Amino acid sequence: MQMIIKRINAKYLKSLYKLGKEQFQGEFWFTKQFLKDAIKRKGLCYGAFDRKKLVGAIFVDINDKPKTWIYFFDVKKEYRHHGIGHKLIEKVEKKLSKGYYMMFVDFEEKDILAKKFYVHHGFRRVAKIRNWFGKNTFGVIYAREIKEKE
Numbered sequence: 001m002q003m004i005i006k007r008i009n010a011k012y013l014k015s016l017y018k019l020g021k022e023q024f025q026g027e028f029w030f031t032k033q034f035l036k037d038a039i040k041r042k043g044l045c046y047g048a049f050d051r052k053k054l055v056g057a058i059f060v061d062i063n064d065k066p067k068t069w070i071y072f073f074d075v076k077k078e079y080r081h082h083g084i085g086h087k088l089i090e091k092v093e094k095k096l097s098k099g100y101y102m103m104f105v106d107f108e109e110k111d112i113l114a115k116k117f118y119v120h121h122g123f124r125r126v127a128k129i130r131n132w133f134g135k136n137t138f139g140v141i142y143a144r145e146i147k148e149k150e
Helices: 010-024 032-040 084-095 112-120
Strands: 003-007 043-050 053-064 067-075 102-108 124-130 138-145
Touching: 003 084, 010 032, 010 043, 010 053, 010 067, 032 067, 043 084, 053 084, 067 084, 084 102, 102 112, 112 138
Parallel strands: 067 102
Antiparallel strands: 003 043, 043 053, 053 067, 102 138, 124 138
C-alpha cells in the first residue's frame, strides 16, 4: 500500500461519490449535489490515495474560527484500521492556520463505529440532540482540542 494524502477538488467528485455510496447509501443527505456544494465551501478537503485510487476523504469547515467542523469523512471499508483516518485528521490539523483550537464532528448516536473511531482519536462527547438527523433520531456531537500552533 502506497498511501498519499493530498488536497482534493471538484475533479474528484465522481470518485468521492463512489466512495461515499458504500458508507452512506440510503442516507437522505448524501447526494451528488451535497458533494458539489461541499467541495466549493471554504474549508480543507483532503483525500487518501492508494496509488491513484481514492480510498478516503475528509472535508473540514473552517468558517467559524476558532472552531472547525468535520462534515464529510470516510475511509473505504477494506482500508480501515490502517491509520488512514488518523493521517487525514492529522493532515487537516497541520494545515489549519493559527487560532483554531477545537474540532467538532456530529453523527448518529447509534453509529458505534464512528464513536469508537473518534474516542480512540481523542474526541469526547459534548452534546446529544434529539431529531438532529431527522425525526426520532439522536445525534451526538464530539469534540477534541487542537494543539496550539507556535
